[in-house]
Amino acid sequence: MLKDKYQQEIDELLSRYPVKRSALIPLLYLAQRDEGFVSEGAMKEIAGLLHLTPPQVYETATFYTMINLKPVGKFHLQVCKSLMCALAGSDTVIGWVKTKLGIGPGETTTDGLFTLSAVECLAACGTAPMMQVNDDYYERLTEDTFDRILADLKKDGSCSLKTGPFMWPEPAPAKPGA
Amino acid sequence: MPKYELILLKNMMQPGYTGSLQEYERAGGYQALRKVVGKVPPTEVTMAVMKSGLRGRGGAGFPTGVKWGFLPKDYQGPRYLCCNADESEPGTFKDRQLMERDPHQLLEGIVLACYAIGAESAYIYIRGELVLAAKILEQAIAEAQAAGYIGANILGTGITANVWVHRGAGAYICGEETALLESLEGKRGLPRFKPPFPATNGLYNKPTVVNNVETLANLPHIIGRGPEWFASIGSPPKSTGTRVFCVSGHVKRPGNYEVPMGVTFRELIYEHAGGMRSDKPLKAFIPGGASAPFLTSDHLDVKLDFESVAAAGSMLGSGGVTVMEEGTPMVWAALRLMEFFYHESCGKCSPCREGSSWLVQTMRRIVAKRGQMEDLETLVDLCKNIEGRTVCAFGEAEVAPIMSTLKYWRSEYVTLIQEAEAANLIRLEPTVARH
Numbered sequence: 292m293l294k295d296k297y298q299q300e301i302d303e304l305l306s307r308y309p310v311k312r313s314a315l316i317p318l319l320y321l322a323q324r325d326e327g328f329v330s331e332g333a334m335k336e337i338a339g340l341l342h343l344t345p346p347q348v349y350e351t352a353t354f355y356t357m358i359n360l361k362p363v364g365k366f367h368l369q370v371c372k373s374l375m376c377a378l379a380g381s382d383t384v385i386g387w388v389k390t391k392l393g394i395g396p397g398e399t400t401t402d403g404l405f406t407l408s409a410v411e412c413l414a415a416c417g418t419a420p421m422m423q424v425n426d427d428y429y430e431r432l433t434e435d436t437f438d439r440i441l442a443d444l445k446k447d448g449s450c451s452l453k454t455g456p457f458m459w460p461e462p463a464p465a466k467p468g469a
Numbered sequence: 470m471p472k473y474e475l476i477l478l479k480n481m482m483q484p485g486y487t488g489s490l491q492e493y494e495r496a497g498g499y500q501a502l503r504k505v506v507g508k509v510p511p512t513e514v515t516m517a518v519m520k521s522g523l524r525g526r527g528g529a530g531f532p533t534g535v536k537w538g539f540l541p542k543d544y545q546g547p548r549y550l551c552c553n554a555d556e557s558e559p560g561t562f563k564d565r566q567l568m569e570r571d572p573h574q575l576l577e578g579i580v581l582a583c584y585a586i587g588a589e590s591a592y593i594y595i596r597g598e599l600v601l602a603a604k605i606l607e608q609a610i611a612e613a614q615a616a617g618y619i620g621a622n623i624l625g626t627g628i629t630a631n632v633w634v635h636r637g638a639g640a641y642i643c644g645e646e647t648a649l650l651e652s653l654e655g656k657r658g659l660p661r662f663k664p665p666f667p668a669t670n671g672l673y674n675k676p677t678v679v680n681n682v683e684t685l686a687n688l689p690h691i692i693g694r695g696p697e698w699f700a701s702i703g704s705p706p707k708s709t710g711t712r713v714f715c716v717s718g719h720v721k722r723p724g725n726y727e728v729p730m731g732v733t734f735r736e737l738i739y740e741h742a743g744g745m746r747s748d749k750p751l752k753a754f755i756p757g758g759a760s761a762p763f764l765t766s767d768h769l770d771v772k773l774d775f776e777s778v779a780a781a782g783s784m785l786g787s788g789g790v791t792v793m794e795e796g797t798p799m800v801w802a803a804l805r806l807m808e809f810f811y812h813e814s815c816g817k818c819s820p821c822r823e824g825s826s827w828l829v830q831t832m833r834r835i836v837a838k839r840g841q842m843e844d845l846e847t848l849v850d851l852c853k854n855i856e857g858r859t860v861c862a863f864g865e866a867e868v869a870p871i872m873s874t875l876k877y878w879r880s881e882y883v884t885l886i887q888e889a890e891a892a893n894l895i896r897l898e899p900t901v902a903r904h
Contacts, residue, residue: 307633309547310673315655316638341655354657354815355638357597373559374759374805375717375791411641411809412559412759413598416717416789417724426600456569456605457562460724462482 364406375416427453501693507626521696522709527681539668558758560789564682572609578685641813660861704731708774757786760866762873810867
């Protein structure tokens with residue numbers, strides 16, 4: 292039960308809004324963090340917490356693409372395929388996933404490590420092509436960096452190539468002595 | 470050195486600037502808030518914003534001060550401010566930078582707006598994918614709370630302004646202000662019928678203002694340096710200030726460039742973004758995000774202000790400028806955007822829900838060289854039955870790529886169809902077989 296595990300966090304989330312239902316998406320995220328996806332059981336529990344009916348929770352949960360209603364791989368590769376990324380070669384990136392991992396959009400590798408989704412614009416058009424892996428952005432992808440990201444994720448669970456606080460173009464570095 | 474004085478990107482252009490509270494204060498941050506809060510009546514702050522000519526940076530370009538002025542003056546209950554950080558318009562990536570590199574600039578703007586409209590609560594509705602930006606903002610809110618800029622009794626004045634970050638969950642439509650409110654209430658993001666407008670019946674049916682990140686980030690500068698200063702920048706009187714334009718596509722240096730409104734597309738694309746990436750000339754560009762109709766190389770001398778772009782038959786929108794070089798197949802490009810709108814249609818209005826599906830199928834057929842000449846009439850007919858017949862502006866947006874590419878590159882559609890017809894003739898297939 293979420294309530295037993297996250298009582299404090301749930302109370303804090305509820306305190307942010309004058310109307311309980313506003314905490315619905317935050318609670319769906321909490322459930323997703325806990326299980327990796329949002330199960331029916333979690334939706335029923337959330338309905339109880341917010342005094343909603345389970346269908347009210349379900350209709351909201353199914354509307355939003357970031358709420359996973361079934362399990363996804365440990366690393367969820369989301370490659371942007373909108374026009375701006377497509378101009379910079381995002382179809383090629385989807386091709387790399389196919390040749391290197393053997394999966395197409397909507398598929399998961401048999402070891403459960405990687406799921407691929409081809410998604411719409413992620414607000415990184417100036418640094419295309421790009422993909423999001425779980426919470427992190429990886430931009431200006433090349434085949435070399437793509438390979439390194441996959442290898443690092445497999446080995447360490449993270450990769451240093453992820454984007455930090457975003458700025459593009461980057462400011463000129465400070466002149467020595469200035 | 471940048472050619473023009475930077476306003477919004479000034480701090481973050483300093484080498485080593487991290488956007489911490491200390492650094493923001495050292496750069497003159499929170500002085501505007503100190504100047505007015507508890508000292509200048511809120512109505513005067515609103516007047517100043519009206520005088521500055523600031524218009525919404527999210528897409529519609531509505532005058533910010535006027536929007537605030539629509540709030541009922543004698544209403545005693547709670548009012549809300551929502552910061553629209555649901556940056557999802559393809560081609561746009563400026564708010565992400567403004568939030569991640571200088572979060573306090575935005576927070577100061579939010580608190581100023583709260584003060585002006587009398588809101589004690591503000592929600593930053595940020596698109597769910599921007600996990601890092603949400604973390605940075607939450608950290609900055611905690612810093613500002615500790616310093617007395619946010620929370621109960623800000624700067625000892627007895628005035629309350631609480632700010633929370635609320636993450637969306639992957640729905641483009643939630644950038645539409647009434648869909649944003651629905652989503653913030655924990656529902657599906659379906660736009661509301663207007664009127665009533667959010668100014669009177671917004672979040673929880675209370676008076677509400679929804680402003681874009683870049684709009685709010687301008688406020689500390691307008692209040693700090695005065696509305697007259699701001700109104701003198703750009704192309705006054707109707708398009709004042711700077712815009713952070715996001716350049717993407719086939720240019721040498723894609724990225725965010727802050728320039729005064731009124732510079733030409735030629736200058737933005739060829740000087741700031743470094744020109745075309747190869748020796749192929751420019752063929753087409755989208756001037757203001759995916760919702761804005763395509764323009765051609767004939768429009769390079771159009772000025773980047775609201776009126777000039779509208780007069781050229783498009784819109785300045787969100788400031789996302791996407792450049793395409795000679796050789797880019799335009800029907801394919803329109804299809805890519807159509808796929809986006811088809812995926813993101815919220816499903817509330819039948820013309821958009823059903824029409825986007827018809828449009829995308831017809832476009833896929835043409836691109837796959839299975840189209841017929843009559844498909845072109847079908848496309849126009851569909852577009853005309855979507856445009857203006859939906860609750861929100863999504864209807865106008867989704868027909869823009871098709872209508873504008875049909876206008877300028879109709880011959881590319883015709884060529885694809887002629888090739889299809891030629892192939893059909895050879896195979897002697899009856900035309901009904903395509904269904």
